[in-house]
Amino acid sequence: MQPNGCIIQCMDDDAVFKALADPHRRQLLDRLFDRNGQTLGELCHGLEISRQAVAKHLALLEAANLLSCQWQGREKLHYLNPVPINQIAERWIGKFDQHRLRALSALKQALEGDPHG
Incomplete structure (x- = not known):
């Protein structure tokens, strides 16, 4: 049985x-990354989807x-919150990067014949 904190974190993820x-x-988030604090109208500019579709996408991003x-x-005004993306990067991507880096380091040492490992 999982603790409640884990269940909530998984739901957030x-x-x-x-x-x-x-x-x-993702395009809306990129636009906010480039210029934070935009209105719905500013975010709609140049997109090939309706204003209503953009509003629904923004609501899902806010949720x-x-x-x-x-x-x-x-x-x-809409503002990017990068915290959830950073948490996912730390939780998921970071742990796989560490494994990859250890494997590359071991390979390098093996190819160079480093006896100290």
Whole structure:
């Protein structure tokens, strides 16, 4: 049986992976990375999908905690939240990188004939 914290973390990871699975959502995140704090209209500019579709994508990104919103007067500004992506990178990608680096180091030592391993 898994502790509740693990179940919640897995659900959070699932929401992030689901959000990142769509190329339009990744494009929206890239746009916010380039210039944070954009309105819906600014984010729609130049996209080949409807304003309503962009709004739905933004809602899913917000539900996955990949962006946050702040109202300034009548404008809703969208801000990138890179924390969930960094957590996934540390949890999943980082642990596989360590294994790969150890394997490459071992291969290098074997090819060079390093007796100290």
